[in-house]
Amino acid sequence: MTATQSTSPAWLTEYRALAQQTLDEKALPTSTDRPWKYTDVSALDIYSLKQLETEDQAIRIVSCPEDLVVRGLIDSAHDPELEQKIQANLGHLIPADEDYLLAANSAEWTNGFFINPKQGVQYTEPLSIEIDLSKRSATIFPRILIVAEANSELDIIISSTSIEEEALVIAALELQVNNSARLAITFANNWGFNTKEFTTLRAELADNASLNISTICIGGAIVKHRYDIHLNGKGADSRVKGVAVGDKTQHFDFMTVQEHNAPNSSSDVEIKTALAGESRAVYYGITRVSEEAKGSQANQENRNMLLAPKAKADSDPVLEILTNDVSRCGHGATVGPVDAEGMFYLMSRGLNKRAALRILVGGFLSPIVDYLKDAKLADTVRATVNDKLQNASLD
Amino acid sequence: MTTNENSSLLEITDLATSVTERPDVKILKGINLSIKPGEVHALMGPNGSGKSTLALTIAGSPTYTVDRGNVSYKDEDITHMAADQRARNGIFLSFQYPTAIPGVTLVNLIREAIKARTGEDVSAREFIAQLRETLGRLKMSEDFARRYVNDGFSGGEKKRAEILQLGMLRPELAILDETDSGLDIDALRTVAEGVTTLRDPNMGILLITHYERILNYIEPDFVHILVGGNIVASGDFDLAKRIEGEGYDPLLRELNISEEEALI
């Protein structure tokens, strides 16, 4: 227990005590829990590595738009102007006793972030956050609460790097996107080869609110991202775009849940992976369109390109439609080798096998990479993917 | 490497091929063909006679396996050479059915191809200048070159995209597989003129077509008729004119080729 925690408001102390109790009583999830079917964490020891005294040592604000509230969670909870907002939202989407890893985050985070785009303000510059474990082998528990006020507009970029030694990241994000607010989050993840990351993002969208999530996964040993999006307001709109490029024994796991609870809401999920070596990708997605969600649109797509014979992908997009009034709903999943015709076409232009493959994969991923708002980031991602494929194992 | 005036650019000897995944499907039955630098050879023949198979086999497609005979290019046996090496050595195939490469622009592809061919990256300025010049000559827009390769292209646009690549890559052996099919009359003239301006004394062309029209622009030195996996007749331009006029049947009868033999 750190000093700051002892001074938490009573409600927060209680929440965290319950999380601690859950940790003591519950076990890690096993493959019989559907979300963990293909990602084995049963042997994970979240206390095997050093914990940081405060996450501030690893999480840095690189740049912050003028006038945007970004503060430590405990600090904010003590601010009479903010306390109510924090109390109403922190732990609202992530209950303390739901599951082991979420409880671990809820019990162990030290500082956290509260991000609060102001009503009616369109921030033109992005908020850029860096998670940097490049100097130490450690476990961190990033916790972020975002309350996007009505009609606000903000882009957040979270980039992550780490050393090649072991590191463990157990992150939780709670997002409240109010009426007509627009929030975009980009995860640009380039972990070292022995980092395991488990991230849960939960969001609630009000009327005409929009949430854009873009995730680029390149590094890491095991990376699991789970996004639960509750489209509670009419006209709410969510988009999830994810890319993973795997090699060696890397393991990527994406899970998305879109709950359409209001009329004319729309959701779009597109996850694409390119897998070399013995790497593996998992996608499990549920889009549920409730009876109230008349006139909604939902799309779910997962495409996996296997670049090597031992690479593997499991894909399971599920669509549950409980209203007979949907405007457009679709889902698709593919797992397959590189297009042989495309390879021959490119090679007939003089490109060797690896160059042809780089071009094909680049094209395959481009609908997502080109969609990144930050052009410089998009360039970096293209170059990183290119470099990775230059050395990836293809047999 | 300089090519001896008298030696062949492409020399195909007794070439027989089958479909790699279905070895029982034999397509080419023993082709002999010799193309010298500067020559234009037209290859005609009924549907399914093996024209594209020959084109793809010269380009090194793994879809087909050479069962007999060989292909040599600039005095080197390339029968088992990988497709990319053949391309870097100067062979270019304009596909009958070009493949779509979503997410990759023509510009991007051409630049990578030039890099692969020359072993070095051309400067962006030089590249753009060259691209604009070629686009202008072929009456194509820069926007067209920025589209994804063959993705959503009309039939004619695909053929134009092939010729744009040909124009930028400047091969020594160009194989045009029905590049004229699907082009409108104006586009056909532009493409044919484009090919003609590219011609130099060292470049050989194998032009596969069903129609005489393109041959009026790119006049062939030789015309070959492929039937049932064999070249059954060779001649000059007059042979193409004859086929255009009366079809294949009279020729086949004259050569005593039964309908059965004409089938693959």
Ligand SMILES: Nc1ncnc2c1ncn2[C@@H]1O[C@H](COP(=O)(O)OP(=O)(O)OP(=O)(O)O)[C@@H](O)[C@H]1O
């Ligand atoms: N991959 C393949 N698998 C099975 N059969 C094939 C394959 N490729 C070609 N063939 C067969 O071989 C024969 C020759 O095909 P090819 O494409 O070379 O004909 P073509 O002369 O180019 O015809 P067209 O004038 O219609 O373009 C056809 O009967 C075709 O069906």
Ligand SMILES: [Mg+2]
């Ligand atoms: Mg053909």
